[in-house]
Each structure stands twice: as structure tokens, then as C-alpha cells.
Amino acid sequence: MSCIGENITQIKGELPSSVELVAVSKFHPVEAVIEAYKAGQRSFGESRPQEMAAKVKEMREWLVSNGLEDDIRWHFIGHLQTNKLKMVLPYVSLVQSVDSLHLLEAIDDWGAKNDRTVDVLLECHIAAEATKQGFSADEIISIMTSERKFRNINFCGLMGMATFTDDEALIRADFSRLLALNAVLQGMKGDYPNLGSSFGTLSFGMSEDYRIAVEMGAGMVRVGTAIFGARQY
């Protein structure tokens, strides 16, 4: 088996079966996605619209030429500009990185025009760095308790990224903020039009901290480097 395949097998072996592994293939060539696919991986994360659209197309061609059906689930995990929606939304099974009301409204409009309901996670800013994208916990509460129904959005849960640090206590404190926010929202389920039964996925944990994330209750981890190696920017 390839090195990528071995990494996937090893990481999957560590994860409880309830945790979904999203293989973050951004900046890696389609050949790397094929290696991962051959090892049984089906969920992939991408962060740039053009790159994702190209890989979706190349993977479809590869699958067809091998007599396979397209069973890949693409996750969008990067900053999404509203003028790029049509490059991403037709192909994606989950937008993990909704980080502004403007983007949320644009996705809802796109869904209405295209007769689609889009599964999303709201990205919560939990890290110490000011540079990371995302809503504050208060902003997320105000969206989720709003009387305004986003008809073409299915709110599936929350995504977060911890501070980039070796300090495990800091990482745990960041993840705890996401868990606390989720607990508040779970307590209000059913009382608000946007907060339905599908809300509950927690996506946190990357190559350096997915073990901590799993221990703390992540339902989805997004792992790039530990599967595909270092990215060439």
C-alpha cells in the first residue's frame, strides 16, 4: 500500500467508528486523492474553489474510467467568497466554514435559486490568533435563535480550529469553548426554526491535535499533513 494509504489506515484505526475522518487534500495533486480513495477514504476537504472544482472533475473522470460510481463527499473548509459559490456548492456535501452572515445569506439565496438545501457548519472563532476566520459564540447563538428561517440551509453543527501551539492546555481550552457553545445550543433545540434535529456535528481537530479532539468528543476531524505530508504552497 502507498504511504498515503498506510497513513489513512493507521489514523482510521485510532478513531472510534463514530468519528468521521475528512482527508484534507488541499494543495495536493489529484494523484494523492486517488491513493487515498484506493485506501477506502471517501470524505475529502478542500479550501480553494478553483482547486476543488478541478479535482471534482478529475476524480469523476478517474472513477468513470475505472467503472466506479462517484461516492466521494467533498467538504469545503476554506474561506468562501460569495462570487465563487457556483464553483463549490453544486459539488459539495458539507460547507464547514461558513464564517459570516453575508456568506450564509448568499448560500441560502443560491439554494433557493437552485432548488437545493445546503448542509453547513458555522465556523466559530475559538483560537487565540486574531487571523483565524469565524463567528464569535454570541454571533452563532444569535443566528441559531433568530426567528428568520434560512429555508435553504440545513444547520448541521459547528466547526472550530484551535490556536497553533504546542501548549496542550491552550488547545483544550479552545476546544472547550466549542463544546460549551454546542451544549448551550443543544439545550435550545426545537425552540427555534433554524435549530433542528440535524444540528449536532462538531468538527474540530487537525493533524497536530486530532487525538485531543477525539478524546474531547469531536465527531469529525480534518486531517491533511498527517495523511498527505507537507503541503507545497
Ligand SMILES: *Cc1c(COP(=O)(O)O)cnc(C)c1O
Ligand atoms: C488545512 C486545514 C486543515 C488540515 O490541516 P493539517 O494540519 O494539515 O491537518 C484542517 N482544517 C482546516 C480548516 C484547514 O484549513
